[in-house]
Amino acid sequence: xxxxxxxxxxxxxxxKMVPFAGYLMPVExxxxxxxxxxxxxxxxxxxxxxxxxxxVRGKNAAPLVQRMTSNDVQKLIPGKVQYSCxxxxxxxxxxxxxxxxxxxxxxxxxxxxxxxxxxxxxLSDNNREGxxxxxxxxxxxxxxxxxxxxxxxxxxxxxxxxxxxxYYSFVQAEFAGxxxxxxxxxxxxxxxxxxxYFENSNGKGILEAILKAGAEYDLVPAGLAARDxxxxxxGFCLYGNDIDETTSPIEAGLGWITKFVDGNDxxxxxxxxxxxxxxxxxxxxxxxxxxRGIPRKDYPIxxxxxxxxxxxxxxxMSPFTSRSxxxxxxxxxxxxxxxxxxxxxxxxxxxxxVVKPPFIDNSK
Numbered sequence: 001x002x003x004x005x006x007x008x009x010x011x012x013x014x015x016k017m018v019p020f021a022g023y024l025m026p027v028e029x030x031x032x033x034x035x036x037x038x039x040x041x042x043x044x045x046x047x048x049x050x051x052x053x054x055x056v057r058g059k060n061a062a063p064l065v066q067r068m069t070s071n072d073v074q075k076l077i078p079g080k081v082q083y084s085c086x087x088x089x090x091x092x093x094x095x096x097x098x099x100x101x102x103x104x105x106x107x108x109x110x111x112x113x114x115x116x117x118x119x120x121x122x123l124s125d126n127n128r129e130g131x132x133x134x135x136x137x138x139x140x141x142x143x144x145x146x147x148x149x150x151x152x153x154x155x156x157x158x159x160x161x162x163x164x165x166x167y168y169s170f171v172q173a174e175f176a177g178x179x180x181x182x183x184x185x186x187x188x189x190x191x192x193x194x195x196x197y198f199e200n201s202n203g204k205g206i207l208e209a210i211l212k213a214g215a216e217y218d219l220v221p222a223g224l225a226a227r228d229x230x231x232x233x234x235g236f237c238l239y240g241n242d243i244d245e246t247t248s249p250i251e252a253g254l255g256w257i258t259k260f261v262d263g264n265d266x267x268x269x270x271x272x273x274x275x276x277x278x279x280x281x282x283x284x285x286x287x288x289x290x291x292r293g294i295p296r297k298d299y300p301i302x303x304x305x306x307x308x309x310x311x312x313x314x315x316x317m318s319p320f321t322s323r324s325x326x327x328x329x330x331x332x333x334x335x336x337x338x339x340x341x342x343x344x345x346x347x348x349x350x351x352x353x354v355v356k357p358p359f360i361d362n363s364k
Contacts, residue, residue, distance in 0.1 A: 004049035005141050005203035013221050021113035023050040026223040035226035036319040039191050040360075043147035044222035045210055048195070049203070052116030052137040056107040060129035065099060065107050068126060070249055070266055072259035076101040081168045081186055084257050085249055086122060087268035091275075092245040093252075095119050096237065098186065100170060112239045126267075141203040143196045145210060146230075149217040150193035156213045158183065162194070176209035178202040188227060190234035190358060229316050232325065235286050235357020241297055242284060242313045242327055250275040251329065252284045282310065283335035286357040289324035289343065291350040300344040301328055309334050312343065318359060325359045326352075 002023045010017065015026030026047065029035060038044050056065055066073040071084035078101055086094035095115040100108035111119045120135050127133060145154055155162050157176045165171055165185045175181035175196065182197035198206060211219065228238065237243045237252060249258045250272055260273050289295065295315030303309050315326030326343070334341060337356050342349040 002050075004047055005200045006047045006049065006207055009204060009207055010047065010221070015221065015223060018224075020224060021050050023113065025050060026221070028223040028225045029221045032223075032225040032229060033319040035220055035222040036229050038218065038220045039147045039189055039222060039226065039230055040320050041148065043145060043149040043153055043193070043214055043217055043219045044226065045207070045214070045219060046144040046146065046222050046227055047142075047207075048144050048227075049141040049200075050113035051142055052111040052113060052119060052135075053140045053142075053197070054109040054111065054116075054120060054123065055132070055134040055136055056109060056123070057132040057134070058105055058130075060131040061105050061107050064123075064127060064129040064131040065109070066264060067129070067266055068123060069097070069099060070254075070258045070268075070272070071099070072261055072264050073099065073101075073107075074261075074263055078103050079169055079171065081170055081184060082257075083168075085243070085254065086119065087249070087266060087272065088122075088245055089267050090245070091248045091268060091271050093239075093243050093247060093249060094122050094245065096239055096243060096254075100182075100184070102172075115239065139199065140197050141200050141206075142198075143207060143210065144187055144189075144193065145196070145214075145219075146187050146189040146193035146222075147191045149214070149219070150191075153210065153214040153217055153219060154183070154194055154196075157209055165194075176206045178206060181206070188236060189230040190236070190360075191230065226319075229319055232314050232316055232327070233318055233320060233357075233359050235327065235359065237284075238314060247284075247329070248272060248275060248280070251280045251282055280332065282329045282331050284313070284327060285330050285335040285354050286325070286327050286359065287341060287343075287352040287354050288359065289326075289350055289352045291352075292324075293343070293345045293348070293350045294324050295326035295328075295343045295345065295350075295352075301330060302342045302344060302349060303334060304340065304342075306342070306349065309341070320360055323359070327357070330354070
């Protein structure tokens with residue numbers, strides 16, 4: 001098992017370490033509910049150094065990224081970030097990712113930890129443009145500081161005006177006395193905040209500075225479990241649960257990152273365009289239980305006649321709302337909002353209603 005540069009700090013902070021994607025990572029510190037709710041109302045810091053980072057460089061960098069990803073890279077300007085996915089040539093998804101544009105010849109791809117090697121091979125095997133590829137995953141550490149207080153905490157550590165970094169934008173600047181830190185207004189919690197990328201050698205000092213700066217704001221270290229419940233409250237997809245090699249972005253409700261525009265001849269374009277025009281037989285949908293119980297991955301979903309119509313892909317008891325929530329693929333038209341469905345939990349059928357995520361009011 002690999003360890004991130006923060007391993008010793010996690011242990012000293014009381015982190016419960018578990019194997020995850022080839023790393024020993026903290027699943028929780030003070031408890032999932034406390035960490036989750038603190039991110040919603042204050043701030044939490046997550047170690048996400050296990051994520052993969054791949055550079056695509058050279059004059060053919062943009063053409064390669066454009067062909068390999070479903071979103072429209074032509075729209076990116078330096079300093080902007082794009083959420084996208086790698087179609088797999090069979091209608092499914094190799095991975096979902098973030099695309100950072102540093103300049104016309106430099107793109108930085110942030111991929112899921114469990115898929116880093118698969119993504120690297122996928123890019124390398126399909127690099128007919130001859131772009132320069134560099135797997136820099138072991139060179140970078142990454143922290144996500146999330147929550148409404150994140151801006152105030154991080155502003156104490158940099159001269160950059162963080163309020164001037166729009167959503168899905170980034171700058172590279174000095175932070176906590178360290179040079180060339182990427183400060184990115186992105187996140188996986190829906191609570192606001194920033195993600196920071198920097199060299200491993202700067203990791204311990206940066207985490208110490210963040211914890212010190214966050215003390216007056218009750219910043220808490222947070223683990224993988226809270227990261228998962230936070231993203232589920234927002235209805236964000238998790239690779240391996242809600243999307244995988246067998247699910248198309250159209251089925252998953254990711255048509256907004258699948259751009260059928262001139263000059264975007266990406267892998268599976270024709271197949272996915274046909275899906276968009278003709279419709280699909282199943283759709284990923286959110287739901288809330290009206291009976292008591294907790295939905296879990298792979299639990300079956302039924303209609304009123306007790307016929308199977310899908311299965312749960314993600315589910316939990318929301319720490320913030322204390323309601324049981326989940327997502328799953330449902331046969332059309334059962335995916336429509338307001339539809340009553342039943343979740344098979346052990347030997348019982350529990351009533352639920354299809355709703356549109358997010359499962360919390362995130363407008364405030």
